[in-house]
Amino acid sequence: MIAPRTCPICDATIPPDVRPEGTSAADRAFPFCSERCRNVDLLRWSQGKYAITEPLTPDRLLHELGDDPEAVEQLLARESEEEGD
Incomplete structure (x- = not known):
């Protein structure tokens, strides 16, 4: 069985692809669940929190x-x- 994908920021389960790639907001935010989590990750990088x-x-x-x-x-x-x- 394949494990469900989860967001690396909030651990929310990312639903399986149901539309062609690139058409939904979730596809554009991959590997995150949303644009918000994507921006949180970017902020963490810019603040040097990843090392x-x-x-x-x-x-x-x-x-x-x-x-x-x-x-x-x-x-x-x-x-x-x-x-x-």
Whole structure:
């Protein structure tokens, strides 16, 4: 069974599509249930409320940068310079 879609802002169940895509207000607001929830999400982004909080470790950087140790060292050096300012 396929789980019903829910709005990421208010958790309201989004009804299945009954009209051709792009014709209803709900289709224009996807993946949100309404234009209001879409605007709430935009406001949260603009206020910086969404952030990646996972710290980047040297091992993780190696993985993300394709195992290029020189690139990791440059990034870490740049980061430590910025923290020292």
